[in-house]
Amino acid sequence: MWRGAISFGMVAIPVRLYLATESKSVSFRMLCPDCHQPIRNKRWCPNEDKEVAWNATVRGYEVGKDEFVVVDDSDLETLPLTSAHTCEILEFCNDSEIEAGVYIKSAYYLEPEAVGIKPYYLLKAALEETGKVAIGKIAFRDREHLCRLALHESGLLLNTLHWPDEIRDAGELSLPEAEARPEIHKRELDMAVMLVENLSAHFDAERYKDDYREALMAVVESKVNDRPLDTPAPERPSKVTDLMAALKASVEAAQKGDRSQTSKPAAKPAEREVTAARRRQTDGARRRKAS
Numbered sequence: 001m002w003r004g005a006i007s008f009g010m011v012a013i014p015v016r017l018y019l020a021t022e023s024k025s026v027s028f029r030m031l032c033p034d035c036h037q038p039i040r041n042k043r044w045c046p047n048e049d050k051e052v053a054w055n056a057t058v059r060g061y062e063v064g065k066d067e068f069v070v071v072d073d074s075d076l077e078t079l080p081l082t083s084a085h086t087c088e089i090l091e092f093c094n095d096s097e098i099e100a101g102v103y104i105k106s107a108y109y110l111e112p113e114a115v116g117i118k119p120y121y122l123l124k125a126a127l128e129e130t131g132k133v134a135i136g137k138i139a140f141r142d143r144e145h146l147c148r149l150a151l152h153e154s155g156l157l158l159n160t161l162h163w164p165d166e167i168r169d170a171g172e173l174s175l176p177e178a179e180a181r182p183e184i185h186k187r188e189l190d191m192a193v194m195l196v197e198n199l200s201a202h203f204d205a206e207r208y209k210d211d212y213r214e215a216l217m218a219v220v221e222s223k224v225n226d227r228p229l230d231t232p233a234p235e236r237p238s239k240v241t242d243l244m245a246a247l248k249a250s251v252e253a254a255q256k257g258d259r260s261q262t263s264k265p266a267a268k269p270a271e272r273e274v275t276a277a278r279r280r281q282t283d284g285a286r287r288r289k290a291s
Contacts, residue, residue, distance in 0.1 A: 088137055
């Protein structure tokens with residue numbers, strides 16, 4: 001998706017950038033409420049009262065009311081930015097200094113070009129030796145990004161970061177810690193620490209799964225086959241009146257291995273049955289139309 005070079009001092013490392021993640025979210029089509037057929041979103045020009053094809057549209061930046069400057073691909077390719085084709089490393093720092101929870105956005109794999117293999121692994125070795133990560137700037141997808149380069153398995157990973165002015169001030173929140181802290185008793189804290197320790201484990205993403213897609217496909221399958229959906233009653237947490245008693249019960253449950261976050265066996269996917277049913281419906285509609 002991006003091809004350029006990492007600028008490491010006076011060393012240039014030709015690389016290619018590949019998206020490291022993909023979305024698995026469920027998507028819906030917008031349908032007509034009467035015939036249940038997909039609706040079309042037309043790109044309409046109100047000035048000329050006509051539809052405009054998607055590949056015929058152009059980018060425009062508004063400089064005044066109803067006043068636009070057209071910006072095309074060639075303009076973006078010739079941006080006066082060194083980061084348009086070069087990821088310039090500006091500095092190195094300890095990874096712990098980056099507050100990942102609010103700064104990190106997306107992840108991309110960095111693959112060296114044939115002529116950049118040696119300097120690529122030289123940079124990797126330097127990061128291994130120093131324990132640092134690199135901070136730089138890179139431009140793609142119509143904007144410049146702050147970025148982090150770090151070790152990942154046998155190669156390097158690039159994360160885009162939020163700019164500081166994109167992060168909202170947590171001071172806007174109501175966080176009355178000064179009032180709450182004196183109310184926390186030593187026995188409660190000890191019990192909470194014990195609960196944390198009992199639920200502690202090495203992170204392994206393979207233990208977790210997204211249950212939403214399976215649940216949604218079960219709903220679709222029940223509608224396609226016109227049969228009731230077996231829906232478990234939601235668990236309602238009891239009102240906590242005694243914090244110490246709740247902590248003690250939680251610790252006992254954790255010691256027995258009753259963890260709410262333990263992944264459950266994956267349900268059998270329903271996509272195949274849904275697809276077959278959809279095909280039967282389509283064939284039936286065609287036969288009715290033909291008759």
